[in-house]
Amino acid sequence: MNKKSRVVALCWAVAFVLCGTAAQAAQGPGACVTCHTFLGGELARPVVEWNGSIHQQNGITCDLCHGGDASVDVGNVQGLAGQGFADRMSRAMSKDHGFIGKPSGKALFTMCGQCHRQSVDRYAKSIMGKAYLDQKGGPSCVTCHQAHRNTIPAVPKVCESCHKDTTGFDQIDPMDVTASTVNALSGIRIKIAQEKTTGKKPPFIPVFPSDLDPFQIGFLAFGAVIVMFIIGYIVYVALEKRR
Numbered sequence: 328m329n330k331k332s333r334v335v336a337l338c339w340a341v342a343f344v345l346c347g348t349a350a351q352a353a354q355g356p357g358a359c360v361t362c363h364t365f366l367g368g369e370l371a372r373p374v375v376e377w378n379g380s381i382h383q384q385n386g387i388t389c390d391l392c393h394g395g396d397a398s399v400d401v402g403n404v405q406g407l408a409g410q411g412f413a414d415r416m417s418r419a420m421s422k423d424h425g426f427i428g429k430p431s432g433k434a435l436f437t438m439c440g441q442c443h444r445q446s447v448d449r450y451a452k453s454i455m456g457k458a459y460l461d462q463k464g465g466p467s468c469v470t471c472h473q474a475h476r477n478t479i480p481a482v483p484k485v486c487e488s489c490h491k492d493t494t495g496f497d498q499i500d501p502m503d504v505t506a507s508t509v510n511a512l513s514g515i516r517i518k519i520a521q522e523k524t525t526g527k528k529p530p531f532i533p534v535f536p537s538d539l540d541p542f543q544i545g546f547l548a549f550g551a552v553i554v555m556f557i558i559g560y561i562v563y564v565a566l567e568k569r570r
């Protein structure tokens with residue numbers, strides 16, 4: 328590379344960097360993030376949690392869940408006077424743009440279902456999904472996955488707030504608990520219980536059952552004598568034949 332082409336290359340590089348930052352600045356983080364960060368406290372907590380989450384990493388911004396208009400220009404939000412602030416706020420969070428505040432019941436399923444149709448359908452027809460929709464204490468999507476830092480929850484830890492016995496919960500699909508899951512679960516629990524008892528007792532050491540009454544002991548002894556008699560007879564017959 329000669330000196331001239333090096334200078335040209337450098338100019339291009341600088342131009343690219345400048346263009347990149349300019350484009351980013353023009354797009355900005357969106358009105359929702361800007362204003363809610365500015366508000367601080369509880370109203371900024373969703374932003375803090377959402378930053379770095381799987382949704383943020385995949386470009387799922389506030390407005391994709393909550394609706395509203397993230398493109399409203401809030402400019403320098405600190406400088407907005409009362410009326411200007413209220414105006415930006417109502418335009419960004421306007422019902423005309425389909426804004427949803429805190430969804431619950433069907434509205435929550437519709438929100439998540441825009442992108443997770445299969446998960447929602449699976450959950451909606453499960454025992455717990457129905458218990459949620461019928462307001463009978465079933466967990467919502469957000470109980471298990473949180474609203475803004477969505478994660479795959481730790482099972483059975485997340486179940487313990489509602490269920491005392493969580494044995495075997497790590498072996499079922501909590502999004503799809505049906506009558507057949509309940510069946511399978513009791514099978515799993517019996518197996519776990521058996522594994523526990525056989526694990527403790529050394530095998531093949533005969534223990535004389537202590538809780539038998541005298542009649543049962545007599546009956547067992549009588550049975551034992553008969554069995555010995557039969558064995559003795561078979562041995563006798565076999566020996567007779569060999570002669």
Ligand code: HEC
Pocket residue numbers: 358359360362363366370389390393394395396397399401412415416419420427428429
């Ligand atoms: C100019 C400031 C401002 C902008 C822009 C803004 N908000 Fe808000 N938002 C607020 C304030 C203040 C509150 C609390 C008062 C209220 O709920 O009316 C709030 C409350 C909320 C709530 C809670 C509502 C409830 O029912 O509890 C949600 C959700 C929300 N905003 C989402 C958004 C989303 C999504 C956007 C972007 C499309 C957005 N906000 C843009 C100021 C703003």
Ligand code: HEC
Pocket residue numbers: 359360363369370372373374377382387388389390391392393428429430435469474475
């Ligand atoms: C994956 C969907 C989703 C995204 C993305 C999302 N929210 Fe939410 N948000 C919810 C749900 C669901 C609730 C209701 C939570 C509940 O009922 O506990 C909620 C509740 C809220 C509330 C009410 C207070 C609270 O914490 O419950 C505010 C304010 C809010 N969101 C703001 C925002 C802002 C600002 C963003 C962008 C940084 C954002 N949300 C991104 C789903 C989302």
Ligand code: HEC
Pocket residue numbers: 381382385387391392438439440441442443468469472473474477478479
């Ligand atoms: C606008 C689309 C969109 C909406 C609305 C949305 N999500 Fe997501 N969600 C995604 C994308 C994209 C991913 C990352 C890719 C993937 O794993 O599918 C994701 C990932 C997830 C994950 C992590 C999956 C994993 O394998 O780690 C969970 C949990 C989740 N979302 C729950 C929710 C819940 C609960 C709601 C409703 C409150 C919701 N999402 C609303 C698009 C969305």
Ligand code: HEC
Pocket residue numbers: 436439440443446447450451455466467468469470471472479480482500501502
């Ligand atoms: C009782 C807790 C619980 C509830 C309630 C729940 N989930 Fe899940 N979800 C899980 C667990 C655990 C996993 C990981 C294992 C699996 O895939 O089944 C998961 C997996 C997911 C995934 C990753 C993809 C997949 O299907 O494996 C998404 C997306 C999701 N859930 C969304 C939702 C939505 C949307 C709702 C509400 C309609 C919801 N979940 C309700 C516990 C729950």
Ligand code: HEC
Pocket residue numbers: 454455458463464465466467470482483485486487488489490496499500501504508509512
């Ligand atoms: C917010 C409370 C809540 C949470 C959290 C919760 N459940 Fe449930 N669960 C319920 C309710 C309510 C029912 C329905 C009870 C009924 O109708 O018999 C139920 C029913 C069940 C059933 C079928 C009936 C039974 O008791 O055997 C299973 C299995 C189950 N849940 C597993 C889980 C698992 C696994 C998790 C954690 C990933 C979990 N649950 C978290 C409330 C909850």
